[in-house]
Amino acid sequence: MNYFKRVIKYTYPYKKYAFLNIFFNILYAIFNVLSILGFMPILGILFGQTERVTTVTEYNGIKNLSNYIQGNLNYKVSLMIENGKIEDALLFVSLITLFLFFFKNLFRYLASYFLVFLQMETVRDLRSSLYNKYVSLPLSFFSEKKKGDAISRLTADINEIQASYLTSFETLVREPLTIVLTLAYMLIISVKLTLFVFVLLPISGLIISSISKKLKATSLLVQKENGDFLSIIEETLSGLKIIKGFTAENSFSKKYKKSIDNLYTLVTSVWQRQMLASPLSEFLGTATIVAILWFGGQLVLSNESDLKPQEFFIYIGLFYLILNPAKAISTALYAIQKGNASAERFVEILDTKNPISDLDNSKEKTSFNSEIVFKNISFKYKDEYVLKDFSLTIPKGKMVALVGQSGSGKSTLANLTNRFYDVNKGEILIDGVNIKDIKIKSLRGLMGVVTQDSILFNDSVANNISLGINNATKDQIIDAAKIANAHEFIKDLPQKYDTNTGDSGNNLSGGQKQRLSIARAVLKNPPIMILDEATSALDTESEQLVQKALEKMMQNRTSLVIAHRLSTIQKADIIVVMKKGKIVEQGKHNELLTKKGEYYKLVTMQSLA
Template identity: 75%
Template sequence: MQNFKRILIYTYPYKKYAFLNILFNILYAVFNVLSVLAFIPVLGILFNTSEKVSTPPKYDGFESLSNYTQESLNYKVSRLIESGGAEDALLLVSGLTLFLFFFKNLFRYLASYFIVFLQMETIRDLRNVLFQKYINLPLPFFSEKRKGDAISRITADINEIQASYLSTLETLVREPLTIIFTLISMFLISAKLTLFVFILLPVSGLIISSISKKLKMSSLLLQRENSSFLSIIEESLSSLKIIKSFTAENLIIKKYEKIVDNLYRLTTSVWQRKLLASPLSEFLGTITIVAILWFGGRLVLTNNSDLQPQQFFAYIGLFYLILNPSKAISTAFYAIQKGNASAERILEILDTENPLKDIDAAIDKTSFDSEIKVDNISFKYENDYVLKDFSLTIPKGKMIALVGQSGSGKSTIANLLTRFYDINKGSISIDGVDIKNIKKHSLRQLEGLVTQDSILFNDSIKNNITLGIENKTDDEIIEAAKIANAHEFIKDLPNGYDTNIGDSGNKLSGGQKQRLSIARAVLKNPPIMILDEATSALDTESEKLVQDALEKMMQNRTSIVIAHRLSTIQKADLIVVMQKGQIVEQGTHEELISKKGTYKKLVEMQSLG
């Protein structure tokens, strides 16, 4: 139940709804029991099977409460029969029953009404906190997890929490209250018979518990398989071009069908065990009823027994009153075991430590004044070092280019400067302040990033350009688009800057998408600009437009340019040539050409010498 308790913590802000639910469930339970007690005992008098009471009963304390209540009702009915006949007594019983059942169901509705608020508010908060956790986790976390798994936890697992945990809350409040009040009434009628019932109930509990443990294990496997199911859908639909071009449709379909088969098998197993809860508990309840009839019948037939036939009749009615609550509790217990699998997966993410947290003494840095210093750093993603003893100084206002073959560590520098990852050795500082001592939000406000992949959202052009940037006027947005050479194509679109660009910007060409990314960086106007192969995926015409936009953007600011096409960085103040995580050459374009080393070979390979 530990997971259940931890999820319940998220209901605490809405405890007023829980209190109201408990209040109305108490009233429901009381009226539920009274609706039986008020109706059954008087049947004997109405049909002349019990002795009529002519004198008012006396209250002799709590132990005689049951007899006192029944005799009081019998006395009133007896008086009515004597004065007005059986029809008046029947009218009283009917009116009393109607009154009790009306308020019983009213209180049940009010209890359910308030629990809905608690459920919905809690689910909203859980979705929010889980999504916030995912957004704040560092990039290394997502290199090991599938996106489909994250989607599954935010959707399917949260839905399961609602269905299995929160939907059982009212059951776990209302039904035990009903059982408690009913058992008190049963105990007052016959202590011996009620003790006999208590001996039978634990046996039922043990049987249900053993099956529910297996349900939890199956549910955990089901949720994991559901993650794989969502992942393959997401991967397949986003990679249709590659799948079709390599005629891999059958391979992907077989992989999908295998996961669906596993999902079918596990879902069937879970539902079979879950559906067993209701008939099993009902059958166990029937066994208990038969045992009560046998044991109670013997008590009634005993000459010196205190249990009268009409009391035994009432007792059976009360016991039937707790059958449905008992069945509901056992079903809820199954549901909680099923929900445990989802709770574990949600809590696993919420408990994940973020290794890139701001330290307590981290500062806000709002300006860049002198230099960025990369001092003897080493870094590895897994086992092998990608960078080894790497050092570089980037003065303010200079353009530094990083070149080299794939895998030389160029893009890793961009990831470390933005603190998407933390270095293993050495330090990176801005104006002498280690970036680990600068708040991440503050650090990234100083930097602008344009990557090879244009990351755009299914939204308007205006909202894509202003992503994370507040209080910018339309004129400033247009000016940024002009600098990025994007204004001309934007104004020709049907709705201009309010045009929706589709999923990932698929309504635009590659060059247009990249120019929007540049416009976003221009509007942010950071003192440090990082360009990670921003033109490598473009055709020649688009590259010229984008390169022109980049040159405008880099004027009067510090720029770190990671380049695959060497023609784009010939004007750099310093070109750093990297190989296997180390610097092998550095200098201006002319200096490196004259050295006739690695850089000159790279230039010649691109036929630009």
């Protein structure tokens, strides 16, 4: 129930719709009972099965409202029959019945009408809160998770919550009201017979609940397998070129078949149990009616009971009225058990603690004045340290290049500077302030990032360049593109700056994508620029264009450049050579060459290559 309560809290802002739904469901329940009470006794009079009423029934308060309405209806019909107007009586009965059923269904529609608003608003908030939580979580969270699982939680799990919890809400409001009102009138007719019913119904409930307990565990497995299933689809579509290139279609087909077979087995099990709810409750309801017929029949035939045959006839009709609500409630309880699995997965993400967040005393920082200092920092992703007692100072306005073999910790430094990860030991200072004491948004606002993988979104060229900058003008976007050497190819595109780049920018070449990434960083105009192997994936011609763009962009900026191609960082103010998380050399290009150490070896190897 804890998960149920957590999800239901999202309905609180829209409680007016819930109250309207409850209000109209109360009216529906009242008219639902009246549709039986109002016209069954009258039919009894019409066909001579009950005593005719010859006097007007007086009003004696709200408690006797039912007797007042029923008595006067019976009187009206009796009067018509005595006056020989049987056809008029039949028309009157028909119109009363039509009236009751019209308002019963009108109120049912209005209740459902307002429930739709409650459902849609709540589902929107559920999806938004889960999406925002995912976006706020650090990169380390996603390194161990499958993207398909996140997609599954945002889609299938939220859909399941809607289908189970929010749809069941109306059932659990409306149907108990119908049952309570019906049982109240059944008590008026016969206390002894109704007490007998109260003994039978809990037995049915225990049988149903014992089956529903098994449903949650299987449903949890279904949602987990659905996440794995979506991950396989996402991986297949993302890596289709590699799959085809290595003729691995059969391997992935087997993997997909195994997952879909598991999903089929689990979903079949869940649906088989869920489909059992309706026939099981109907059978138990029929068994209960048989028992009532047996017990009630004995009461009617007994001289000790004042239960009349016509009252027993009404009683059976009323009990039939609670069968469908009882079935609906049992089905709703099954659905809630099934929804609990999805709610648990929803709450699990919301409760995930974010280790990288603003401290209570974090401050804004809008300018960079002197230097970035890495002070005795150590960092590990899992067990082994990638950086060990590392120290480095980057003065304002200087270009510092990091070089070294793969795994030496170069990209890790960039990630730590942006606070995508937090150091395990030591501290990173900007103008003497620990970056943990700076609000994350303002810290990242000081930095521009260009990575090896040019990440573009399925949007226009202009929107990709102005990402995160809401008030950028067309002229500012064009100026940024010119600095990034991108304007020349953009003006030749079909819709120029309004051209869609395609999924992951697939409508553009690697060099074009990279220049758009640079234009994005230029438009942001940050004082600190971080370039993570920005040219390593490009051909020679594209590299030259991108390199010129980078040089323009880095003018008068503080730059941290992670380089794979050493020819691109010869003009750096400081070149830092790293090996296994430590600095082994640092200096200018010519100084390091004369030392003939690690840097000289790296340059020589690239020259030979």
